[in-house]
Structures are given as C-alpha cells and as structure tokens.
Amino acid sequence: MLNRVTLRVTFILNSIGMSGDRIDYKNMGLICRFISEQGKILSRRVNRLTLKQQRLITVAIKQARILSSLPFLNNEKQFEKSESTAKITPLRKKNRN
Numbered sequence: 001m002l003n004r005v006t007l008r009v010t011f012i013l014n015s016i017g018m019s020g021d022r023i024d025y026k027n028m029g030l031i032c033r034f035i036s037e038q039g040k041i042l043s044r045r046v047n048r049l050t051l052k053q054q055r056l057i058t059v060a061i062k063q064a065r066i067l068s069s070l071p072f073l074n075n076e077k078q079f080e081k082s083e084s085t086a087k088i089t090p091l092r093k094k095n096r097n
Contacts, residue, residue, distance in 0.1 A: 023056040025063035031070065035061065039074035 021030045034042050034057050041061055044054045064070035 023053065023060055025060045025067065025069070027060070028064070028069065031057070031061055031064055035070075037074060039071060 034047055036042055065072050
C-alpha cells in the first residue's frame with residue numbers, strides 16, 4: 001500500500017515528465033529541458049521540482065558543462081549579430097594633396 005507522500009512524489013515526477021528518467025550528466029535530453037535559451041539554469045519554481053531534484057539537476061548541468069558536453073553560454077544569437085554587423089567594407093584611400 002502506497003502512502004500519500006509517495007503518491008504525491010510520483011504524481012509530481014509524472015507531471016513534469018521525469019517518471020523513469022535518471023538525473024545524470026549523460027542524460028542530455030533531460031538536462032536541456034531545465035536550461036533557458038541563454039544557457040541559464042531555470043529556477044525551482046519554473047521547473048516545479050523538489051529541492052532534492054533541483055540540486056541533482058544543478059549538479060548534473062555543472063558536470064556536463066565541465067566535461068564540455070554542454071556549453072556554459074548559448075552564444076547562437078551573439079554569432080548571428082556578429083555575422084550581420086561584420087560586413088567587409090572596402091578600405092578607403094587617403095587623399096594625398
């Protein structure tokens with residue numbers, strides 16, 4: 001017989017889609033769901049995780065960043081801006097009088 005606490009925990013895990021997923025740095029599909037577009041770790045309120053789950057997610061994200069399987073920053077937008085503004089302009093010749 002399951003008590004109320006285990007039923008609530010399994011309901012929370014199932015509602016966010018973490019029913020059988022192990023929180024690990026190798027599980028990139030799971031980790032990427034808890035990172036914003038800018039590469040920041042989303043807060044516990046946004047993720048609707050318990051404190052223990054949030055700690056495990058944070059540790060897994062930091063381990064993935066250190067092992068270079070996940071970037072520290074998401075610079076895709078920065079590269080797009082730099083490509084459009086980095087137009088090659090012809091060199092101007094100085095007028096010699």
